[in-house]
Amino acid sequence: MAKIVVALGGNAILSNDASANAQKEAVQGTVKALIKFIENGDQLIITHGNGPQVGNLLLQQQAADSEKNPAMPLDTCGAMTQGSIGYWFQNAMQEQLAKKQIDKSVVSIVTQTIVDENDQAFEQPTKPIGPFYKESELEQITKLHPEWTLVEDSGRGYRRVVPSPQPLEIKEYPAIKQIVDAGIIPIVSGGGGIPVIRKGDQLIGTEAVIDKDFSAAKIAELINADQLIILTSVGGVFYNYGKANQEEIFDVTAEEIQGHIDAKEFAAGSMMPKVKAAVQFVQKTGNPAVIGALEDVQDIISGNKGTAIHQ
Numbered sequence: 001m002a003k004i005v006v007a008l009g010g011n012a013i014l015s016n017d018a019s020a021n022a023q024k025e026a027v028q029g030t031v032k033a034l035i036k037f038i039e040n041g042d043q044l045i046i047t048h049g050n051g052p053q054v055g056n057l058l059l060q061q062q063a064a065d066s067e068k069n070p071a072m073p074l075d076t077c078g079a080m081t082q083g084s085i086g087y088w089f090q091n092a093m094q095e096q097l098a099k100k101q102i103d104k105s106v107v108s109i110v111t112q113t114i115v116d117e118n119d120q121a122f123e124q125p126t127k128p129i130g131p132f133y134k135e136s137e138l139e140q141i142t143k144l145h146p147e148w149t150l151v152e153d154s155g156r157g158y159r160r161v162v163p164s165p166q167p168l169e170i171k172e173y174p175a176i177k178q179i180v181d182a183g184i185i186p187i188v189s190g191g192g193g194i195p196v197i198r199k200g201d202q203l204i205g206t207e208a209v210i211d212k213d214f215s216a217a218k219i220a221e222l223i224n225a226d227q228l229i230i231l232t233s234v235g236g237v238f239y240n241y242g243k244a245n246q247e248e249i250f251d252v253t254a255e256e257i258q259g260h261i262d263a264k265e266f267a268a269g270s271m272m273p274k275v276k277a278a279v280q281f282v283q284k285t286g287n288p289a290v291i292g293a294l295e296d297v298q299d300i301i302s303g304n305k306g307t308a309i310h311q
């Protein structure tokens with residue numbers, strides 16, 4: 001039995017249609033493919049992003065903000081998206097398990113991730129959240145939200161960015177381990193986990209969004225997973241992405257791709273964290289990681305698609 005951590009990108013769950021139904025459908029499609037792991041007898045640990053969803057939720061909060069109905073802060077919005085996306089996965093997985101007559105439980109765990117309050121990320125926001133804006137919309141958006149930092153996101157438009165500190169500890173890990181050992185499928189560290197700072201005995205929520213790729217690598221390392229699979233909206237990792245000479249990477253050592261990380265060849269806030277997280281996992285465990293597209297999950301399982309990174 002292999003232990004496999006699957007991380008799904010928020011942009012892969014939410015494409016053009018931000019409705020709950022469209023996102024549920026994307027999750028259902030993925031789960032239909034993921035069920036193969038369970039049929040193979042593997043132990044699956046699911047984690048997911050929340051960048052688009054948490055940004056959209058913040059906008060909804062701000063639109064409804066009033067004395068009687070105050071806007072929720074970013075850490076609480078992170079928790080809310082863990083709940084909603086976790087529900088979609090749990091529900092879709094339960095349906096597939098029932099269809100296949102597999103007697104297994106699945107549970108979403110509200111997960112807090114401890115970060116360092118002195119993490120430099122708090123000074124330098126890099127995590128894109130919410131919708132993409134056209135260049136022509138920037139002036140209006142900046143007038144509406146003068147406190148936002150906006151950056152261009154991989155040729156897809158402009159997005160708000162927020163601090164994204166590194167995950168240090170996963171508070172609920174001891175419970176997650178027991179759940180994994182019991183053979184239950186956990187959905188953990190949604191949106192990278194709710195960012196909290198330790199103050200004595202208290203864990204205080206902070207305004208940030210942790211990169212789920214780093215949290216996924218952390219979970220995968222802690223449970224000594226046999227494989228880390230990062231599913232996103234692109235078929236694999238490319239050298240020279242978006243340029244005429246772009247080249248997809250199918251199979252690469254952690255050492256070789258580390259050279260390209262050092263040369264800052266991957267985009268911050270999108271492909272860079274995925275590649276870094278994959279390398280981190282490979283170096284810590286000696287086991288392989290794959291980065292590929294959500295819709296190719298079937299071919300990724302059979303080793304025919306995606307970028308495989310190994311020792």
Ligand SMILES: Nc1ncnc2c1ncn2[C@@H]1O[C@H](COP(=O)(O)OP(=O)(O)O)[C@@H](O)[C@H]1O
Nearest residue numbers: 009010011012154232234237238241267270271
């Ligand atoms: N070198 C690269 N190779 C492949 N995709 C890249 C690269 N650089 C930037 N990207 C962009 O990164 C996106 C994936 O990152 P992101 O949308 O943040 O993922 P998710 O939200 O699914 O976790 C791709 O769809 C692509 O537009």
Ligand SMILES: NC(=O)OP(=O)(O)O
Nearest residue numbers: 010049050051191212
């Ligand atoms: N929290 C997070 O990493 O979300 P995305 O995968 O949507 O970027």
